Amino acid sequence: MAHASDMIAGDIEGYLKAHEHKGLLRFITCGSVDDGKSTLIGRLLFESKLLFEDQLAAIEADSKKYGTQGEEMDFALLVDGLAAEREQGITIDVAYRFFSTDKRKFIVADTPGHEQYTRNMVTGASTADAAILMVDARHGILTQTRRHSFLMSLIGIRHIVVAINKMDLVDYSKARFDQIVDEYRAFAKQLGLEDMTFIPLSALKGDNVIEHGHHMPWYHGPTLMGYLETVEVDEERLQHTPFRMPVQWVNRPHLDFRGFTGLIASGTVKPGDAIRVQPSGKTSHIKRIFTYDGDLEQAIAGQSVTLLLEDEIDISRGDVISGVDAPAETADQFETTLVWMHDQPLLPGRPYLMKLGTQSVSATVSQIKYQVNVNTLEHAAARQLDLNGIGVCTLSLSKPVAFDPYQENADTGGYILIDRMTNNTVGAGMLHFALRRSQNIHMQHVDIDKQARGIAKGQKPVLLWFTGLSGAGKSTIANRVEKKLHAAGQHTYLLDGDNVRHGLNRDLGFTDADRVENIRRVAEVARLMVDAGLIVLTAFISPFRSERRMARDLMEEGEFIEIFVDTPLEVAEERDPKGLYKKARRGELKNFTGIDSAYEAPEDPELHLQAAKLSTEEAADAVIALLRERQLIG
Template structure:
């Protein structure tokens, strides 16, 4: 007897609910494919999707048609076309961007990131590796272990991927020769031992024929290990280890829908938390207890690593985005100086001393990177001396932040999973907002903990009151020959005549003493301005009106000095002179030497000048004489003092 329609619908709905519940309860494995270019990464993923029945009939028909158009040899289907979605990828037959694919079996869910093999796109490979539990490292059976194979192995190890699969691909092109496979495995084993990779397995595969992808292949009867999919289904996942860590949750958002609710939302990065547990808010150090754990589906008694929740507290305590909520018994530390491994991902080389945005979890600070301690040679693993880091370089350097960061070492041991949220960071160029580097914190420098600010009884306000003036820094910037020193000198004379206490720091004079060890490279120019900024700040603390006359060509460094000063105390004076006019006034002959190639890195010729965008004072020297400019600046200072 046929079921009534209502009962039939209920039965179908029940089956769907049971299916969805089963899928939700499955464990998730995130993995990446990496290795050198054209080692068959996209083809292998396409084969995995095909073997796990993740391709619909219409997709299959389109794939067969596309394969015929590109002229695939030796097979009817080019599985790489399933993953290579960009037009440029299909045209060139390579992977450029990171392609993420989801598939599932009866035992586990998977998210795979197909990452590019070209050295040019190493930055994209690091992006894919940053969230992976396992790395599937592909090696072409005809080519063996290459430089990019070693580079990707080092990067996977650096970002904390503990488990790897060495998939020796295209075995069909070497007639499934065991000797070729064994030689590659032996060569890789020697390299893996050196860099400390010990949890790995080697599998001979063919994405084209499917041998050892979803099931053991007859052509490799000499191989007695698991098929790739069997291994992926069985390999342990680090979720349990992440839950065993102390509780950590960076605050992503303060939820305040009405006056009766105030919660703190974020992703639990490690450990577990229950209602009633005592927590500490960092970096302030305040403690309180968790009142509620709120989710979209209602309140939870307990939250674990990987869950997104909103916490409310028993008391009203100060907490905002960027703070970290941690267990009160075992909180992380905060520091402002660190040693870190840096993977440089920008075409423009790293500039030591320049300020970059550093993002760590939900925290964003300004960070300056020192000259690298060393750079890693990916072929020999030697530690090489380096003055900077170029595109795709891997190095170790110290960095300093403008305020303390709540952090944990990226890898605090070699057993547990990495502390990616509080140990892994990115650097962002302040001018272009482009991500230029990824990094892993090693430890805080001891000097960050041992050197404390000494409280002084005579304050900067007292110094200023004794002098009867408001401290300020007048920062004159402009091209060489613009007239900065001339105008600054006139301004100081007028202020001195008015009884003001001043001091003029001139670019040429400072380089005879304080900065005599610095040259004119971009890094040296940045350090020159940093030192002058620190001196100007000390003089402003003494209550002086400080005048500085420096080309200071980069906005980032002028902004760095601005941040050192109190609100309104930094007055940027742009002495605007066209380049051709500055050359006419060149009594020192510097422009002529620069044009002749005798003065490298000369601003305006072969080194850029970034004009201020919103200076407090804009002096057009084509319209004002030096005397008129000085009068205008003094008038502005007088108005500043009245505020």
């Protein structure tokens, strides 16, 4: 006789096998607060009969404690896992749940309805095949309904169910249902939404969720579950789009095997197919499609494979392997829509790390064309994007990348921005198209390079970047260093913060955004001067580490020397050679570094000058000594 443990193990194995080959649908629920999203998901989980007895018992107990449905089970409590959500009856975080039916497996993301959680909704929707947009039949189309519809159109969700919920509270009125359908269709037309299905339902009572029920005999469309079980999954659609595989890893276990491993983002591929590698544009043919379980005669979207090519061509992580007839595009400047997801605002000119598929590249938002009001869809001018802000921007990269417009392929057109200092994800974006000028502008080869110019001057070009508070002594020390270098026959140029603002940067103020742009321009000018073979000195407060890092990254290894002129605030304020601290203290000068704007001190400068303890001559001698130590001057 079989043991109970063997029977249980057999049941589990049978359950897993039964679900192994089912298709998977990812969908989100969204809409206004208290439209019934969590209740609907809770009912789907309950009706799928995948809940354990202890879960049911806990929900019954919680329904009595927190519930809002009288004696009935409050299905929303299956999803609202945070204590704050249960006590307030709202959803804050994105709650992911799994369930399945005989036909399909599902992962559902319950997204928050409040405007301040826009980034959470975008996160939940980024991998969804479909969306259920909840509408309270009593209230109709609200601001949050429009907001989430805009976000769905932005992210490119192709299948939308407009679930008009709480029909039991409007006496299951067909007239009310038709009124809401007409109103939403008129709005959706502005967004270009086309694939919409309207379902009247009651998540609480169960009408049209799993079965039709008897309260709405006038409705002859699918139930919600019937729709979810049959709607097309994006993976199925992607098999019929051009082939793309971002290279994740160059697989070289021995000299006789060199393959390129990655997840196929779209399309299909077979041995013998012609391919093109982007951004290099090199071509070859597929020799083998290798997997852990053996070679394949064909691979499709969603499979992880290793491709072996007929030719030995240079391919690296981040490259995209495409079909030769419809390859990915390449560019380094784009128009993009960007959703900002960080407490610190997006400032044009500030460098970030962009992750697009398996590619990582330095990126800068060079211009915010406009910000979108997610409530009214109006376009407004903006100099920065704050938390949850959405803007259409110009994005510039440090090198060309392979991409597709996001609406054609989300895997090769969607990206995230990462803060280079903290490694936090700060933004998510969708590429629209390459800017035409990026295709027409190329680096012109010149025969006389930086090394030749430096040799002609008898020196090694370098950038000395003096940073510190206003009044720290940066300009004084830099000026003294330049005099010493000039006396020694070196060729130099000093870029001083105040002097530059009389010309190149006279259009900039002192907001954080202007300061970022100020340093970006100075860094680019300094790079050109170093390329001319000069020893360049800059004396700028340059308060932000990210901009100093950007300036460093423009230079070659060893060409950037950060000199921290470290003077305590009280000492700098006592000096106050230009009277700026007094103005700032009186409130006449806003955004002044050290008073009402932060100074981020260097963490690891090449030279740390305790300026309050040194004379100008001693500080200048310390700089000269460092240059000699590094053999940059004789």
